[in-house]
Amino acid sequence: MTDTFPAYLISKTESGQATELTNITSDDLMDGDVTVKVEYSTLNYKDGLAMTGKAPVVRRFPLVPGIDFAGSVVSSDHPRFKQGDRVVLNGFGVGEVHSGGYAGMARVKGDWLVALPKGFSARQAMAVGTAGYTAMLCVMALEQHGLTPDSGELLVTGAAGGVGSVAVSLLSRLGFQVTGSSGRASQRDYLIGLGAHEVIDRSEFNGKVRPLAKERWAGAVDVAGGNTLANVLSQIRYGGAVAACGLAESMDLPASVAPFILRGVTLYGIDSVMASIEKRQQAWDRLATDLDLDQLEKMIVEVPFEELPAAAQAILEGKVRGRTVVKIPS
Structure with missing residues (x-):
């Protein structure tokens, strides 16, 4: 195959990196045993970092960014997949060390793909994307901890973002009472529409961290890290849990051991990049049954392929709500 198709390509420069929209062929694709015609991709916070070079996400050059994609198999030497199969990919270093979804075609290892x-649809799968799949992993962790709707109120930080939006929708549909935290007061109606019982300002978690604060939440999904996560931990009820999956605020954690040893709080680290295929398939199967697709549609903003660089900058500035999908031109 030598078809030509559009792609974003990140190259190394003396000052850092450069991202350009160009055309490549299947001969330019990286090694793998499955070739996929990419129909849709999405924009995650990590994609924003990769596209702008604001953090060293990309570690191999030249490289096609895009940590997610969905489409159909064109050719396969992998026993689990055949031509025409519909597949989705999240993580596994794609968009970081292996070319990803911002191109008309992708060639990857079949071991990275989920049916x-x-x-x-491919569009809905990318409306879920890594953010929604990560939100499902967080929900599964809280459930496995033993939390139920009777346990008490749950908190979701960064609630208007990709992970937060899906987490609010999932948890509320599962019967939990959910409070969403956001720095954007304008998103209150949006979050209430997704099922949030209450919306509070993220500034409530900006103050100095106390070892133990008043017990407020049975559990939480946190995308922020930093001071926010430390304050959330101090407010978790006895025996509760937090699923932490992001560092939008900071990679630091200025907390004490008090919540862990005096209240028996558990902090679950949620890794979506290298999770096993079994866990991925479980998460996607749960999304297929537990996610309200009508609510998912309310989260979607579709961005033209050529406007991805501007959207990447916007997501880093906290100006993107919900889930951004990108139709990939052939």
Whole structure:
């Protein structure tokens, strides 16, 4: 195959990196045993970092960014997949050390692919994307901890973002009472529409961290890290849990051991990049049954392929709400 198709390509420069929209062929794709025609991709916070070079996400050059994609198999030497199969990919270093979804075609290892659950279109799968799949992993961790709707109120930080939006929707549909935290007061109606019981300002978690604060939440999903996560931990009820999956605020954690040894709080680290295929398939199967697709549609903003660089900058500035999908031109 020598078809030509559009792609974003990140190259190394003397001052850092450069991102350009260009055309490549299948001969330019990296090694792998499955070739996929990419129909849709999405924009995550990590994609924003990669596209702008604001953090050293990309570690191999030249490289096609895009940590997610969904599409159909063009050719396969992998026993699990055949031509025409519908597949989705999240993580595994794609968009970081292996070319990803911001191109008309992608060639990857079949071991990285998940069969697209019935009922999901490629567009819907990318509306979920890594953010929604990560949110499902967080929900699963809290459930496995033993939290139920009777346990008490849950908190979701960064609630208007990609992970937060899906987490609010999932948890509320599962019967939990959910409070969303956001720095954007204008998003209150949006979050209430997704099922949030209450919306509070993220400034409530900006203050100096106390070892133990008043017990407020049975559990939480946190995308922020930093001072926010430290304050959330200090407010978790006895025996509760936090699923932490992001560092939008900071990689630091200025907390004490008090919540862990005096209240028996558990902090779950949620890794979506290298999670096993079994866990991925479980998460996607749960999304197919537990996610309200009508609510998912409310989260979607579709960005033209050529406007991805501007959207990447916007997501880093906290100006993107919900889930951004990108139709990939052939």
